[in-house]
Amino acid sequence: MKKIVYSGILVSVLLLGCQNEEDAQKDVNDQEQIVEDNEDIAQDEKPEESPAKNEEIDGDIDKEINQSEKEEEIEEDVPVNGTQTEDGLTVVPDPNSIDVIVNKQRKLPDGYEPTDLVEPNVDFYAEEGDPKRLIRKVAATALEELFQAAETEGLDLIAVSGYRSYDRQKVIYENNVATNGQEHADKYSAKPGTSEHQTGLTMDVASAALVSVLEPSFIQTDEGKWLADNAHRFGFVIRYPEGKEAITGYSYEPWHIRYVGKDVAKEVYEANLTLEEFFGLYP
């Protein structure tokens, strides 16, 4: 896989003059006929829309979170909310919890890999043996129930991308740094440990008829609408809702579902919250 990513990036850069990893990654996807969402792709696809605004938003988030963390450190010797790294990220204290929150400020411990990854019995776009078919056991069972419920309503979902390892994200990130420089990489590429796909609690889901469309237009399909209205019944939330980019750090991704259990999912759905808001991680 690494070879494929490398060669895809190389080919993209040489032949197409791509200036960033996300485009290169898309080319890789095109070549392999494999579709996945890379959270960063979503942001990089339309950088011309409002890059300045996004920068400001990101800056505000960083500033505010750093302040609140400093206050906590003053009040308590033991960080209640994770340990701080040199680059200003918080290492989550509970990587195995189904409540774990990973985002651009909160990362998993280096090299973290869930111990209970399994392949759910659902339709997949990725080929057999691909780690993208893996998800944690508790989420796999829930995903199977979700897919079965959709099928009984005549809908045709397909699972596209689940688990993504630390090493794979590291390769993607480091290639971006090597190709485009640190500043660009930090802006558009998830640092290793900060992709929610590494938790094993996430799956990208598409309409089987439109499997190449991991785009906001997924919400216009019957499958996308059903997923938005029903994912919570099976313990999943739409992790990056529309209009919440300033809180989640990511553009709307109606295809990216995250397992949190039925109780949390129901509350988050009914109150129209992000996980950051629900768990009090957004000031």
Ligand SMILES: [Zn+2]
């Ligand atoms: Zn995703």
